[in-house]
Amino acid sequence: MNLKDISLSDLAASICDHCRRNGIQVVLSGGACVSIYTQNEYMSYDLDFVLMSSVGRKRIKSAMKTLGFNEDGRHFRHPDTPFLVEFLSPPLSVGQEPVREIREIRRGKRILRLLSPTDCVKDRLAAFYHWNDRQSLDQAILVCRDAEVDLHEIKRWSISEGMKNRFGIFKKAISGEKAKVSMLSWIKK
Amino acid sequence: MLEPLLESPIKEKVLLYLHTHGESYPREIARDLGLYVNAVQYHLLKMEKGGVLYSKLKGKVRLFGINPCYPFKKDLEALLEKALTFVTDEERERLYKPRLRPRRTGKPLS
Numbered sequence: 001m002n003l004k005d006i007s008l009s010d011l012a013a014s015i016c017d018h019c020r021r022n023g024i025q026v027v028l029s030g031g032a033c034v035s036i037y038t039q040n041e042y043m044s045y046d047l048d049f050v051l052m053s054s055v056g057r058k059r060i061k062s063a064m065k066t067l068g069f070n071e072d073g074r075h076f077r078h079p080d081t082p083f084l085v086e087f088l089s090p091p092l093s094v095g096q097e098p099v100r101e102i103r104e105i106r107r108g109k110r111i112l113r114l115l116s117p118t119d120c121v122k123d124r125l126a127a128f129y130h131w132n133d134r135q136s137l138d139q140a141i142l143v144c145r146d147a148e149v150d151l152h153e154i155k156r157w158s159i160s161e162g163m164k165n166r167f168g169i170f171k172k173a174i175s176g177e178k179a180k181v182s183m184l185s186w187i188k189k
Numbered sequence: 190m191l192e193p194l195l196e197s198p199i200k201e202k203v204l205l206y207l208h209t210h211g212e213s214y215p216r217e218i219a220r221d222l223g224l225y226v227n228a229v230q231y232h233l234l235k236m237e238k239g240g241v242l243y244s245k246l247k248g249k250v251r252l253f254g255i256n257p258c259y260p261f262k263k264d265l266e267a268l269l270e271k272a273l274t275f276v277t278d279e280e281r282e283r284l285y286k287p288r289l290r291p292r293r294t295g296k297p298l299s
Binding site: 074088089091093094095096097098126127130131 | 239240257258260
């Protein structure tokens with residue numbers, strides 16, 4: 001497989017589709033989702049796929065081998081691309097809650113399964129809430145600006161994570177960003 | 190207590206240690222619990238891979254702790270808290286009751 005100059009979303013869709021054909025269900029999470037929802041304004045080189053059920057390492061290794069990826073510790077690398085692929089243990093969750101909705105994006109004949117923009121924001125906010133990671137807060141804000149997210153749901157989730165005060169910081173930050181669609185979602189409800 | 194569930198007495202001790210100490214590194218955990226570093230490291234890495242623990246570099250030391258984003262964190266902590274009540278008083282005092290509050294530089298330990 002020629003991966004020179006392949007985009008993050010095309011590569012993610014290829015891997016997701018290939019895994020599915022090999023009986024391995026995966027969902028893209030982490031910074032790669034931010035890249036996709038922000039049209040690479042934030043660029044991630046990590047493709048973190050969460051396994052939907054436990055799968056033996058040998059099976060993953062064999063599936064990735066046919067795509068030309070080699071195992072490098074916990075990760076998989078391909079000589080033609082800088083992207084680093086990792087498969088994370090189930091369950092698919094954001095903070096303490098399971099992910100209920102999985103978004104599908106079609107790239108040609110391939111389907112990429114990934115976190116919804118709302119869950120992507122929660123995923124980034126979890127890093128801000130629990131690790132005080134400001135970069136993740138910035139990424140959450142970028143996704144709010146570029147994609148439609150449900151801020152009421154994010155507020156509910158933040159409170160259930162015990163992070164009402166930190167949600168206030170996030171809310172203040174997105175107000176300053178004039179988040180186009182997300183602000184509308186506040187007004188609509 | 191949790192050995193039948195966790196299938197390893199080391200894993201149980203390491204989890205109880207991290208639950209009561211917050212963060213620590215393999216050598217310190219092994220030293221305090223009287224275990225081999227390799228055995229501790231093995232379980233730490235396995236639990237990190239499973240999302241139960243996180244790790245981060247601080248200087249040259251890799252610190253481990255219970256992952257706040259682990260979906261069963263609250264339940265795990267409740268289980269560990271319950272397990273602590275079954276630990277002997279002597280063991281609890283010696284291994285799982287560290288002094289965590291700060292102490293100003295130069296002030297002698299009482």
